[in-house]
Amino acid sequence: MDGHRYFAPDLLAGEVAVVTGGGSGIGFAIARDFVALGADVVIASRSAERLADAEGRIAARTGRTCASLPCDVRQEADVDRLREFVTARYGPATTVVNNAAANFFMPAERMTRRAFDAVLSTDLAGTFNVTRGLVPAMLEAGRGLVLNITLAEPDRGFPGFSHCGAAKAAIVSLTSSWAYEWGGRGVRVNGIAPGPVPTEGVAANMLGEHDPARAFAGAATRIPARRLGTPEDISAAAVFLCSPAGSWITGQNLVVDGGFSLNVPPNAGA
Ligand SMILES: CCCCCCCCC/C=C/C(=O)SCCNC(=O)CCNC(=O)[C@H](O)C(C)(C)COP(=O)(O)OP(=O)(O)OC[C@H]1O[C@@H](n2cnc3c(N)ncnc32)[C@H](O)[C@@H]1OP(=O)(O)O
Numbered sequence: 001m002d003g004h005r006y007f008a009p010d011l012l013a014g015e016v017a018v019v020t021g022g023g024s025g026i027g028f029a030i031a032r033d034f035v036a037l038g039a040d041v042v043i044a045s046r047s048a049e050r051l052a053d054a055e056g057r058i059a060a061r062t063g064r065t066c067a068s069l070p071c072d073v074r075q076e077a078d079v080d081r082l083r084e085f086v087t088a089r090y091g092p093a094t095t096v097v098n099n100a101a102a103n104f105f106m107p108a109e110r111m112t113r114r115a116f117d118a119v120l121s122t123d124l125a126g127t128f129n130v131t132r133g134l135v136p137a138m139l140e141a142g143r144g145l146v147l148n149i150t151l152a153e154p155d156r157g158f159p160g161f162s163h164c165g166a167a168k169a170a171i172v173s174l175t176s177s178w179a180y181e182w183g184g185r186g187v188r189v190n191g192i193a194p195g196p197v198p199t200e201g202v203a204a205n206m207l208g209e210h211d212p213a214r215a216f217a218g219a220a221t222r223i224p225a226r227r228l229g230t231p232e233d234i235s236a237a238a239v240f241l242c243s244p245a246g247s248w249i250t251g252q253n254l255v256v257d258g259g260f261s262l263n264v265p266p267n268a269g270a
């Protein structure tokens with residue numbers, strides 16, 4: 001079920017959106033639904049093969065095309081190329097979704113500096129690089145949107161994934177600072193904090209030796225809504241925040257998690 005069926009078909013017409021990590025998981029759903037709702041979309045990540053496959057799947061599902069460009073968000077030169085590509089193809093970006101991320105299980109006492117840097121440079125510096133590259137044109141135009149994919153309450157920590165927790169906490173802080181600094185110039189900045197969504201990225205990088213099916217089933221029992229999230233749950237919130245319906249919302253970190261972050265015991269209120 002695609003999230004776009006809840007929205008007017010031309011809701012995002014006129015928007016030029018860049019979705020990093022748009023070739024897989026949550027980013028793919030956001031890109032697909034933005035395309036379906038009339039936006040011009042460029043998906044960007046490292047793997048050209050993954051991007052080409054995603055472009056094909058988006059065209060098949062929506063009947064509209066998008067564009068893609070290989071881009072490592074850690075590299076400022078790649079982001080410069082991305083800005084030039086988007087501008088030549090569709091005009092300056094009006095929306096950026098900072099979704100690309102890296103994360104893997106690693107006990108804190110075993111974490112090397114290289115492992116820490118691998119995650120911080122992708123998640124935090126990547127979000128900075130892409131936003132810094134694309135926002136000046138938005139400020140010049142007097143309109144724009146930045147949407148960061150974050151984590152619920154990252155200041156409470158993320159045991160086993162402390163590098164990712166630190167990066168996401170910093171991104172939530174950037175969300176507030178940017179929203180304040182750019183609010184008067186027509187640029188809104190928000191976050192979405194997803195709860196557990198069983199993507200391939202999570203299965204491949206976050207579960208260690210655990211069997212993914214068992215781990216996901218166990219996680220579902222700890223969610224008040226009694227189900228895991230879907231990429232469509234997250235893309236529906238992204239569409240809302242990036243549409244005119246969200247025009248007075250800025251500086252927020254919207255938690256979309258079926259109540260997971262409430263820490264309600266599985267049988268409470270049942
Ligand atoms: C139940 C529901 C729950 C649900 C839980 C709900 C909350 C989820 C919150 C967030 C979820 C996500 O972000 S999910 C997104 C997951 N997706 C991804 O991670 C994208 C793909 N990831 C990757 O490509 C890689 O993991 C990535 C880190 C980027 C690799 O980058 P690099 O190529 O620069 O890194 P490398 O040079 O290979 O390695 C750098 C160092 O990092 C270490 N390293 C790299 N990958 C590693 C790995 N998988 N496991 C251990 N260590 C790793 C290496 O050992 C190196 O350290 P040395 O050994 O010292 O040299």
Ligand SMILES: NC(=O)C1=CN([C@@H]2O[C@H](COP(=O)(O)OP(=O)(O)OC[C@H]3O[C@@H](n4cnc5c(N)ncnc54)[C@H](OP(=O)(O)O)[C@@H]3O)[C@@H](O)[C@H]2O)C=CC1
Pocket residue numbers: 020021022023024025026027044045046047048050071072073074098099100101102103122126149150151193194195196197198199200201202
């Ligand atoms: N799934 C979940 O439960 C949760 C996810 N999140 C967040 O949601 C977002 C999406 O996660 P999800 O869909 O699960 O994971 P995926 O692994 O599917 O997505 C990660 C994407 O990031 C891209 N990427 C990784 N490194 C780079 C890089 N250096 N430059 C450009 N692109 C890169 C990958 O593409 P490529 O390999 O081609 O570069 C991939 O498409 C992330 O920000 C994640 O932290 C937050 C909370 C929960």
